[in-house]
Amino acid sequence: MTHRIAVDVGGTFTDLALLGPDGVELVHKTGSTPAEPSDGLVAGLGGLAAKAGLPLAGLLARTDALVHGTTITTNALVTGTGARTGLLATEGLRDVLLARQGSRADQFDSRTAPPPPLVPRHLIETVAGRLDRTGAEAVPLDEDGVRRAARRFRAAGVEAVAVCFVFSYLDGGHERRAAEILAAELPGVFLSVSSRVAPEVRLYERTSTTVLNAYVGPVLRAHLDRLSGRLAGLGYTGRVLVVQSNGGVADMERAAERAVGTLLSGPAGAPAAVAAVTAELGVPDAMAIDMGGTSFEVSLSSGGATGITTRAEPAGHPVSVPMLDIATIGAGGGSIARTTPGGLLRVGPASAGADPGPACYGRGGGEPTVTDADLLLGYLAGGFGDGLEPSADLARDALAGLGRRLGLGPVEAAAGVHRAVNAEMADSLRLAIARHGLDPHRLALVAAGGAGPVHAAELARDLEIPLVVVPAGASVLCARGMLRADLVRHYVHTLLGRDPRAAATDPAEAEAAFARLEGDAARDLPVDAGLRFTRLADVRYVGQVHEVTVPFPDGPGVDAAALAGLLARFHRLHERLYGFAQPEVPTELVNLRLEARSPTLAPDAAVPAAPPGPERDGTRRAWFDGAFREVPVRDVGAVPVDERQEGPALLAGEGTTTVVPPGFAFEITASGTVLLFGADRDRAGVLAGLRGARPEAVR
Amino acid sequence: MTAVLASVIDNRLHAIAARMADAMLRSCRSAAFQSRDLVTGIFDADGNWIATKDFIPVLAGSLPSAYEGVLAKFAGDVGEGDVFVLNDPYHGNNHPPDVTVLKPVFHRGVLRFWTATKGHHADVGGSGAGLGYNPGARDCWEDALRVPPVRLYRRGERQDDVWDLILLNLRLRDAVEGDLHCQIGAAAIGERELVAMLDAFGVDPVLEAVAAQLAASARHLRAEIARWPDGTYEAVRHLDDGGEHHREPIAVRLRLTVAGERAVFDFTGSDPQVAGYANSTRANTVAATLVALFGATDPAQRRTSGALSAIEVRTRPGTIAHAVEPAATTLCTITACEAIVEAVWLALAAADPALSHAGWCRGYAFAAIGVDARTGRPFGATGALKGGSGATAGCDGWDAIGPPVAMGGGREVDVELHELGAPATVLHQGFATDSAGAGRWRGGLGGFSRWRIDQDGVRVVCIGSGALERTVPYGLAGGLAAPANRSVVRHRDGRVTVPRTNSTLVLDRGDVIEIHTSGGGGYGDPRERPRAAVRADVRDGLVSAAAARDVYGLDPTDDDVEDGA
Structure with missing residues (x-):
């Protein structure tokens, strides 16, 4: 019983990852079967077993945990x-x-x-x-x-x-x-x-x-009943863990009872993968971006934990249980570019989706999209998957129409679309960073999704983020993260409304409340691997409507000094978030929050290197600084490890291309991660800058 | 590439305005700010209004005149680190409770932009009982404390004497002080981000992009107006009254002239101003006209000075639509705004009803203010479900979305937060059967609420309109009007009284106000409404079986109908 399997069932693809006892990781991708998701899941398990050189029954007999991410609730x-x-x-x-x-x-x-x-x-x-x-x-x-x-x-x-x-x-x-x-x-x-x-x-x-x-x-x-029936029929006796919207996992019974906690079960795998990559680099804080076909998502990864919100509104319905704080805008590869009646350029939120898809797919989509622009600019050196051969001519035709309305040629129009969508994503990223009270100069930008690495360098330049990180195997990032997800539960103790005339919070009362919540966690979660607690409080000035969620300072427990430290943090954060603080005004604690984590995996599990892909080295015409130039195309797996090189360059990876514009340098780490940073910096200096003292951030 | 850069800068400016509003929502103090009764804006150094986040659009449309009010006094004397405030309706503000803060933005020592924040404060002094509304006001001094453009900060230094002068005149000084900081903080965030934008793009490209963005905004609105049939159209809508000292309906008269890409909104034929708090400042009349205009054109367009260049608003000083000192004005963002919006939409409907809206509900609210005996904290609260919006060709109105003043941009205070913050209880708050105007597309539902006061001697104002037959939400193209706003007070001792609109009551513990708010007007013949939609409305208790039969003409033997009221 030494293997662990993650299965991320999305709307189109089912991604699987296998972690063996030697730390070796295998990945596999197969088509989803929306009518009966467990069909595709079981088929994927068969494919994964074949890659591992085992019969399916043999693989399952060696597996002690199957971690399952699903979009079934979101889809419903x-x-x-x-x-x-x-x-x-x-x-x-x-x-x-x-x-x-x-x-x-x-x-x-x-x-x-x-x-x-x-x-x-x-x-x-x-x-x-x-x-x-x-x-x-x-x-x-x-x-x-x-x-x-x-x-x-x-x-x-x-x-x-x-x-x-x-x-x-x-x-x-x-x-x-x-x-x-x-x-x-x-x-x-x-x-x-x-x-x-x-x-x-x-x-x-x-x-x-x-x-x-x-x-x-x-x-x-x-769904879980059918799935556990199927797995039992295959002889599986291990645990099934379901990925939660808070980035952790839960057992099936808990997951079904709190199904609202799985609305982000798919994307929730990413933060653990991001945390693994940033931990390997020793970088504490990162913003993760994921740019796919229809949307651009931003989330925070801080010290191995992820940004959590209790104010999410998936599909317009407020959800007040803690979930990953993922900001989404309608900007993706399929986003359609158009002009307003006033003559301005707009990109998205309307999307050509996967069908008909961008004009260059040749499936009948005639409207220009971000992917068409990226293709025409020469940025897409990697494969599209599906054996799809995109047509630059179709992209050019679509962009020519847009260009006429803007008074631009097709290539200039493509550059305009690329710039405009970058600016919209940068605005979204800027807001997310500001809401967490973070300093972009102290962050890394982790890029995933098919289109993320194409655009990441320009976003980093715009926001003055010093480092871009493109993890290996980015296309199955969520599944790989799911292998590493902890059991996570959030607990809350509300102080508001109990006694409005009560004086300031009594440290002993707060300590007793946290002790109760920790006791609850110890009953709810396995303790053999140890429990990690994070204590937070929702703090506000008396009479304010919303709170700032502030982590308690590290220490043995809540005492007067800890409360004073908490409030000092609150005033500083308030100033940074909202442009003012009123330290002379009384404060109140509205909620005490506890995050409890129980690791499901020994912490020394290594992130292995991605297997090298096919050689695609050569050159290609790509648009930089207002002109086409011949730039080198390198296969990520073929670039020597830890060797500094400078842009412009295109790094072809699995299902994506990392665009390295002029002014950027890049290196590939031993685990296949691509690092981009300013050509005037060196890797050690950039990483040292990110490891220094950190400002406190809002969770 | 100017069009591309203009698009980038246009998006960035609006993202900054949204970020400022986001900071205000998350750091505010009062229930009014919490309900999103606020806006932000950005001006360039020439005074062009270039971006806004308009939760409550009637506040946004008067930002330009507030800017002009500050410039009229301080042009040539504006320094880095200054923060200006004003609320006076005769110095450019729309009405006293919506306090405007303006901050000049300097880049390398040169004035480049202004950031503006505006919100409805919990208290602006005067003798009003709730949220600044004083139905007994005869003039602008009884209305509120008047603050002309003054500096809260001079070159970064807090002007303590000015703060003291303002706050000493307020009952809820802590909330107001907190919300002023909230406004100034958001203005400073906007300043920071605008400076970063200038650093990133350079001054000249940004200014060029702003000019192109304004021109695009103007072209966009002109293209919308060009779709309107040319001609002259007239409409009249009324306010129920002007307050305690003017108990007669007051007419807003509009003559709309559409010629090609331009529209002239002529309100000069409106009734004279009155001794009461219902008078509209010119700033408010322009803002209300913009609400109607943007509510009937492409919702995706930008609302800027560029758009303003496509229209003209004519008013005559001394009228209800252009009040002059000493008229009181606090109610103007509600009732006068609604009458103006309705006049525009009715005139437009005369051109083509499919371009317009059936009437929306009128604002009709009970607002209480005082000190909560249980907590010792001051409170300001309202406790009724709002009315619905009017139908359009092709779409039912929205339920309980409130009057067009907000266009649905507000957000009601949660029932639990309301009860935690005020000595009052929401006993009932729900949709009222048959409260919407019937039509092929019906209006949005209005509400029925029962609101109990839990403390003796609480002052409550009843403000608004829509309680008269001539001021209910009108129907269009064969759609029907909605019923009137109305209320009764069931006193603890068994008495039942009917509050007069625009009056102040004193209520005691256990007294219950019952409030019916009107739904929106209907559009098109109700007999053409799909039968399945009528049956669904009956099943859901939104339309009675009797109304389904008598008004919608549903076959009474239709056995699919189950009354869900």
Whole structure:
């Protein structure tokens, strides 16, 4: 029992990675089977076993953990194919979910309908029973009312019920009792209870989170049931761990119960891979970018941990459980370039997607995309996969039309598209860095996705980020990260609302609360490999509406000095984030947060070198500084390790090209990672600069 | 490559404006700021308005006049590190509660840009009871503390005497002080990012790009107006009243002339200004016209000075649409704005209803202010679900999205945060059956709310309009109007009273206000609404079975209908 397998099932591809006892890593890619995802998964396992030179049964017999990332819940949400869901709410507050706080994202657009609610109004039932703002019972729960609601849910054929009552984060008693009644009345129906799923203040966000959990829960549960059946049939007896939106993993039962926690199960593998790469380089803080066909995603990796948010809104639905803080904009290889009626250039968010895809694919897409521009500029030296041979002529035709509207030739139009999309991505990256209170000069930029390494150097130049890192095997980055994911759970203890007249937080009370949360974690997670805790607090000035999540200073526990250190950090961060601080104004702690990690893998597992690809060395015409020039094309696997070279150059890798513009130098590390930095710097100096004292950052 | 650079700079400027707004949302103090009653903007050194993040667009459209107000007083005396503030409606601001902060941005010693932040403050003095609204105000001194353009910082140095003068006149000084810092901090963030942009691109390319960006914005709006049929169109909409001292409806009269790529909005025929707080400043009238204009044209376009060059707004001093001192003005961003927006949309509908909107709900709110006896902290709160938006050709209105003042850019305070912050309880807050105007496309739903006051002697103002037959949301192209805003107070002692719109009440613990807000107007004949949509509305309790039968003409023997009210 010495192997570990990661399977990342995406919409198009299923990526697999295998880690053997000797630290050797194998990867395999196969097509996904959306109609029955476990088919593609099992087929992929067969392919992986063949690469390992083992029969499938033999591989599974040697495997103790299978880590599974899945887009099944996201897909159900985006396509509106989740469970038929009912909501049980507090009497008088039937429409909290549907009213969306009276807000819409594109406020001037009155010719688009609101997003359809996950629960239609006729499946929202209310019941008497109310807590006041202190958590005391003002109206007892109407248990007969719950039974009546259950009967109506049954008659309507609901598959899942969410329960969310006002102020239940202060006392979940009414919700628990209602859930008991519903469980008895509605056997087999998936129940989602807000005080268990998301016990935090803000009724709208808590309702949305709890409903979302109900909506996708039965879908994930059915998938995991089928999958474990298939695996058992193949003789697998090890653990199945499901990748969570918080970047960690959880066992199947927990994952299904908290299905809302898997909405980022696919992309959530990346941070662990990014952390492994940056740890190897000794770089503490990095922004990871992933530019694929339709979107550009940005996330923070800091000291091996990842940026976490409780304010995400996937597909427009607020989710208040901790998940990776991934900022997304509609900028990818397939993003379509157009001109506005005023004559400005815009790129995205409309995308040609995979079908018809960019004009150069020759599948009928006539509109110019970022990939067409990159191709025409000569940047795409790597393969496209699928045996696709892109047509530069088709790209040129599409860009010529755009160019005419801008008064530019096709190549200049392509350069314009490249520049404009870079600027949009840079704006998104700049905002993400600012929100974390980070200094771009102290960061590395880790680039993934098919288009990420094509654009990364220009983004780094724009933002003055000193180092670009392109990991080997970037196309299966998430699967490789999943091999290394920890069991991670987040715990919260809310201080707000308990006693408004209470004085400043008592260190002993905070310490006791953290001790309780750590006790919970020790019960929930395996402790044999050791538990790592990170303590944080949501801090604000008294009367403020939002909080800053600040890590406690390292130390044995919460005492007066630790609290003072925490508040000093808060004032400094506030100044950096919002342009002001008011140290003379009293502060309050709203939530105490605990992140608990239990490693699933011994920390010394090495990242092996990527296998060398086919030789593609040669030269190619590519557009730099306003003209085409003949630049060398090097295969990443063929470049001597640790040898400094200078751009311009194109580094062909698996499924992508790393563009090295003039003014940049590059080196390849022993594990196949590409490093880019300013040609006026040297690698040791750049890395030393990134390892120095770090400013504190927001998580 | 000017078009490319202009696109890059245009996106960057808007990203900076959005970043400033993001910082404000995350660092603010008051419930009003939390509900996104704020905007940010960027001006160039020539005073062109070049970027904005307009959560509440009626605040954004008056940024240019606030800028002019500062320049009128300080031109030639602007230094690096200065921060200006103003709220006075007769020095360029739209109305007193929306306090404007402006910060000049210097690059290598030369003034290049200005950053602006504006938000609705929890308190601006005067004798108003809630959020600056005083239905009893007869003039601008009873309205609010008047702050002409003054410096909060001079060359980076805090002007303590000015701060003291302002804050001493406020009940909620801590919240206001915090939110002023929030505005100044966001303006400083914008300054930092603009300087970085100038460093990265160079001054001349940036200025060239800004000029091209403004020209593109003008071309974009002109192309939109060119789609409107040429002609002259007239419309009249009313305010219910002007406050406690003027209990008569007041008319906003518009004559819209469309000629090719230009449009002239002539409000000079409007009624005279009144002794009350409902008067609109010229700044607000221009801003409201822009809300209507941008609400009826391409939603993706930029809202800048370039666009302003395509239109002309004519007003006559001394009228409801162009108040002069000493008129009070605090209500103008709500009721007068709505009447102006409706007049524009009705005039446009006369040209072609498919270009326009059916009437949106009118703002109708109860706002309480005081000190929470339980926490000792001051509070300002409102407690009703908002009304719905009007239908358009092809789309139902949006439910509970509030009046066009915000265009859905606001975000209501969460029920739990509301109760934690104020001595009041939301007993009920939901959509009201049959509250929307019927139509082929119906209006968005209005609400029914029951809001309980949990402390004795709380002052509550009832502000807004839309309680008269002539001010309800109108229907278009055969669509029907929506019902009126209305309310009653059920007192703890059993009395039931009907609050007068634009008046102040004093309520005690246990008193409950019941508030009906109107939905939006409908568009097109309700009998042409698809039967499945009517059945779904009945099933969801949004339309009654009776209305489905009588108004929508649904066959009463249709056994698919199940009433879900």
